Amino acid sequence: MVSTRFYVLILAPLLSASLIPILDPAYAQEEGQFFNRRIEIWSLFYKLMTAAFIVGAVVNGVILFIVLRFRERKTKREVKV
Amino acid sequence: MGHTIYEWVYIGVVVGILIWVGADSWLVEKHLEEIPEEATTIRVVAQQWFWTFEHPDGTKEVGELHVKAGKAYRFEVVSKDVIHSFNVPYFVMTMDAVPGRVNKIWFAPAEPGEFLIQCREYCGLLHYQMRAKLIVEA
Numbered sequence: 596m597v598s599t600r601f602y603v604l605i606l607a608p609l610l611s612a613s614l615i616p617i618l619d620p621a622y623a624q625e626e627g628q629f630f631n632r633r634i635e636i637w638s639l640f641y642k643l644m645t646a647a648f649i650v651g652a653v654v655n656g657v658i659l660f661i662v663l664r665f666r667e668r669k670t671k672r673e674v675k676v
Numbered sequence: 677m678g679h680t681i682y683e684w685v686y687i688g689v690v691v692g693i694l695i696w697v698g699a700d701s702w703l704v705e706k707h708l709e710e711i712p713e714e715a716t717t718i719r720v721v722a723q724q725w726f727w728t729f730e731h732p733d734g735t736k737e738v739g740e741l742h743v744k745a746g747k748a749y750r751f752e753v754v755s756k757d758v759i760h761s762f763n764v765p766y767f768v769m770t771m772d773a774v775p776g777r778v779n780k781i782w783f784a785p786a787e788p789g790e791f792l793i794q795c796r797e798y799c800g801l802l803h804y805q806m807r808a809k810l811i812v813e814a
Binding site (some may be wrong): 636637644661 | 682683686690694696697700701708743748764765768769784
């Protein structure tokens with residue numbers, strides 16, 4: 596079974612990373628300065644693309660790992676020639 | 677099997693990344709929807725197959741829109757006939773013009789220049805020619 600400590604170690608850094616944009620002072624609008632939609636929207640697009648590729652890599656890596664581990668455990672199977 | 681640790685790691689990483697991008701998207705969306713109070717209102721009238729822009733002082737422009745850099749503008753997008761879509765690709769701005777509705781969108785150009793305005797919703801025979809020029813003055 597997975598311990599509580601394990602949850603804290605894995606999830607706490609990720610959840611704290613999700614709070615970074617909320618605390619980011621770069622979004623604060625000063626007088627006379629407006630939200631630059633061109634920069635912010637494209638910046639968000641690149642972040643989403645990065646996240647999509649990381650999630651894809653993690654999912655594929657786990658699937659590959661599970662498949663290879665399964666294959667290694669089945670080496671005793673007889674092969675008829 | 678009894679090897680749930682790998683599954684939990686992968687669920688944790690994926691959920692964490694999705695929470696991160698979700699929070700960021702929510703924040704950007706919030707800023708995009710908050711129209712500054714000092715924004716100048718321009719009425720954008722779409723009809724087959726040209727754009728008319730009405731300024732607060734009553735002046736109208738057809739096929740061209742003159743604005744000033746460093747100022748915020750709120751567009752009230754309406755249509756006189758069919759569904760159109762007000763699109764300024766450079767400023768990543770798109771808003772549908774629907775008959776009977778007033779849709780709002782805002783922007784604040786930072787730099788002067790000439791930019792394309794186009795219809796982004798197929799609206800009939802000359803849809804491809806339904807273009808205008810956005811002129812941002814210094």
